[in-house]
Amino acid sequence: MGRGTRARAACGGxxxxxxxxxxxxxxxxxHTWGRRGVTPQVTVSGRRSxxxxxxxxxxxxxxxxxxxxxRLRTHPAGKGQRRSMGERDFIALIDGTHQLLKAPIVxxxxxxxxxxxxxxxxxxxxxxxxTVFLLPAYAPDLNPVEWVGAHVKHSLANLAVLALDRLETxxxxxxxxxxxxxxxxxxxxxxxxxxxxxxxxx
Numbered sequence: 001m002g003r004g005t006r007a008r009a010a011c012g013g014x015x016x017x018x019x020x021x022x023x024x025x026x027x028x029x030x031h032t033w034g035r036r037g038v039t040p041q042v043t044v045s046g047r048r049s050x051x052x053x054x055x056x057x058x059x060x061x062x063x064x065x066x067x068x069x070x071r072l073r074t075h076p077a078g079k080g081q082r083r084s085m086g087e088r089d090f091i092a093l094i095d096g097t098h099q100l101l102k103a104p105i106v107x108x109x110x111x112x113x114x115x116x117x118x119x120x121x122x123x124x125x126x127x128x129x130x131t132v133f134l135l136p137a138y139a140p141d142l143n144p145v146e147w148v149g150a151h152v153k154h155s156l157a158n159l160a161v162l163a164l165d166r167l168e169t170x171x172x173x174x175x176x177x178x179x180x181x182x183x184x185x186x187x188x189x190x191x192x193x194x195x196x197x198x199x200x201x202x
Contacts, residue, residue, distance in 0.1 A: 013104030013129070014059045016097065019140075020085065020112070021149030023052040023156070023171055025164065050077045050164045053085050054171060055093050056148045058185055059101060066185045068148065069097045070175050074164055087120045094130065104129045111137055147188035148178065 057069045071093040075083045098105055109115050111134055124132055140146045152174045159170075178184060 013106055013131075014061045014064070014101050016057050016059045016094075016105050016107050017143050017145050018055065018057045018090070018093070018107060018109040019143050019145035019149065021054045021056070021152070022084075023054065023153070023167060025049045025160070025167060051075045051083050052164065052168055052171060053083075053089075054149070054152075054175070055085055055090060056145045056175070057093055057097055058144050058148070058189065059097060059105070060185075060189065061103070066182045066189070067097075067100070068175065068179045068185055069093060069100065071096070072168060072172065074168055076164070085114065087114055087117060087123060090114065090120065091123045094127075098127075098129060105131070107132045108135060108143075110135045110140075110143065142192050142194060144185075144188040144192050147191060148175075151178065151184075151188075 051074070053073045053075060055071045059067045059069065071085075071089060073085055073089055094105065094107065107130060109132070114120060116134070124130055135142055152171060155174050156170065
């Protein structure tokens with residue numbers, strides 16, 4: 001979607017990857033220690049108890065510190081309640097990232113229906129500093145933010161929390177910890193094997 005003057009204006013800006021992850025009170029399964037022959041069990045409620053949506057964004061630029069920005073939204077249980085983020089949530093994350101970076105943004109994300117909706121295209125068109133490219137369909141391996149969600153979920157394996165607000169606190173703490181680990185973020189990016197290094201002269 002980014003082309004022409006926008007693509008040229010993005011030179012010198014940040015490349016940003018975005019992705020979403022969902023969390024519930026039912027913990028991710030993980031390996032753990034236990035007595036031989038006795039399988040450890042975690043008791044959780046079978047009732048729908050709401051959901052936590054997390055939108056994460058990795059921002060990178062040569063000679064600059066790689067940053068992780070994020071936005072969280074809780075979705076209480078109930079019929080008719082939205083269980084995912086909308087266009088305004090995503091644009092708030094992008095605007096907040098732009099205010100932090102103070103530079104043009106080249107945003108790369110997947111083809112989620114909210115990302116390509118008419119309302120989102122209008123919001124993008126209003127921002128001259130924003131250029132957007134879509135990843136190929138079914139290509140999560142090209143998005144380093146996929147690793148952010150997997151990393152946080154792995155850290156919550158087998159942990160049963162009592163309330164949705166407690167889960168939100170745990171996830172926020174995990175994300176804040178990652179914000180101060182640029183080497184880990186670099187590792188997520190390297191895992192995509194995308195050529196994102198600063199170009200060199202022949």
